[in-house]
Amino acid sequence: MIKLTDRLQLIADMIETGETMADIGTDHGFLPLYLMESGKSPRVIMCDISGPSLDKAREAAAQTGITSGAECREGDGLDVIERGEVDAVVIAGMGGLLITQILDKDPAKTASIRKYIFQPRNNAALLRWWLTSKGFKITKNSLVREGKFICEVISAFAPKSLETGDFRASGGVSAKEDPSWDLPADITSSEKGLDREFALLKLSQEGKKLEGLRKSRNTDRKEIEKAEQRMAYFRRFANDRI
Numbered sequence: 001m002i003k004l005t006d007r008l009q010l011i012a013d014m015i016e017t018g019e020t021m022a023d024i025g026t027d028h029g030f031l032p033l034y035l036m037e038s039g040k041s042p043r044v045i046m047c048d049i050s051g052p053s054l055d056k057a058r059e060a061a062a063q064t065g066i067t068s069g070a071e072c073r074e075g076d077g078l079d080v081i082e083r084g085e086v087d088a089v090v091i092a093g094m095g096g097l098l099i100t101q102i103l104d105k106d107p108a109k110t111a112s113i114r115k116y117i118f119q120p121r122n123n124a125a126l127l128r129w130w131l132t133s134k135g136f137k138i139t140k141n142s143l144v145r146e147g148k149f150i151c152e153v154i155s156a157f158a159p160k161s162l163e164t165g166d167f168r169a170s171g172g173v174s175a176k177e178d179p180s181w182d183l184p185a186d187i188t189s190s191e192k193g194l195d196r197e198f199a200l201l202k203l204s205q206e207g208k209k210l211e212g213l214r215k216s217r218n219t220d221r222k223e224i225e226k227a228e229q230r231m232a233y234f235r236r237f238a239n240d241r242i
Contacts, residue, residue, distance in 0.1 A: 002034040002064060007119065007146040007153075010190055011090055014117050014140070014155050015040060019087040022047055024077060024102070025094060029057030029070075036070050046072045047080050077102035083112040091116070092153075096123030100130045107162035118154045125182040128154065129175035135159030143198055144190040150198050177226055179206075179233040196241035203234040 004012060008031045015021055015035055022045040023032045032044035046057045054072045061070050073080040078089070091099050099118055103110045116136075120127050131138060131154075140155040175181040183202055189195040210227040213219045 002030055002037055002060075004030060004034055005146055006190060007144050007151050008034070008092075010142060010144045010153055011092060011117050011119060012038075012040070014153070015088055015090075018042065019115070020044065020085075021088040021090060022081050022086045024089060024091045025049070026057055027053045027093075029054075029060050029072075031090065031092075033057075033060055033064055033066060033070060036066050037064055043069050043086075044071070045081060045086060046070065048072075048074060049076050050074075078106060078109055081109075083109045086113060088115040088117065089113050090118075092119035093121055096120035096125075096127035096130075099127055103134075103162075111158050111160060111162040113158055116156050116158060118156070119151055120154070124152045124154070125175040128184070129178075129181045131156050134162055138184075141184045141187040142190065143187060143194050145194060150194065150201065179230040182230075183234065183237055185237070193241070196238050199234050199238035199241065203231060203238060206231045206234060 012031060012034055017040050019041055020043040021032060021035065021041050023029070024047050026032060026046040026048050027050075029046040032041070032046050035041035036044055046054065048054050048057070051074055054074055057072055061067075061072075081089075091102065094102075096118075099120055103116075118127060128138060128141075136156045136158055138154060138156045140153075142153040142155075144151050144153060179202075183199060187195055187198075189198070206227060210224065210231060213224050213227055
């Protein structure tokens, strides 16, 4: 039986029994193959832009004895799957900005898939803001440790229709201004105290930014106030988790 890392296990737990899924950027294919091997998903599509990565996924499938129900497709993003072909799509290990670009490329196809699970390597706040501004319903924000990193996992349902366009012109509150996009109040963690640790990390990062702003001669006072407000939010969050 394939054993997943805590990060991939958290993602696997968000897939419901009976859901078909596609894993974008699958690499070794461990997540979809685990879902097949455990009987949770009756069909999986392992997608990657890299041919050598898909070769590793095929080898892993052969080693687990999976001969049907798991398909490998080489291509970019959602290009390799059809509209409504699967119940859920996982996009993990990519930057938040890249994820928005993948979703925005073919809005009709993106909206035809009901459920998404994202694990952005960076720019999670931007991704949350984009999803919300486009009509996605974020159902869960989670934290999980992997090595020295704290990873963010976002589960969301797609809207019935989706319009393309520059997200920066779509209105709404800027992800850089509102700290709740960085750290939603309802976020959960895979281990006790991880949410507070993450808040303290955000507080430290914001403190360094604020220090730089104060040292700069050209900084607008409003920018300093925004940074102070963000720090106050992260501090309250951390204190609430004691």
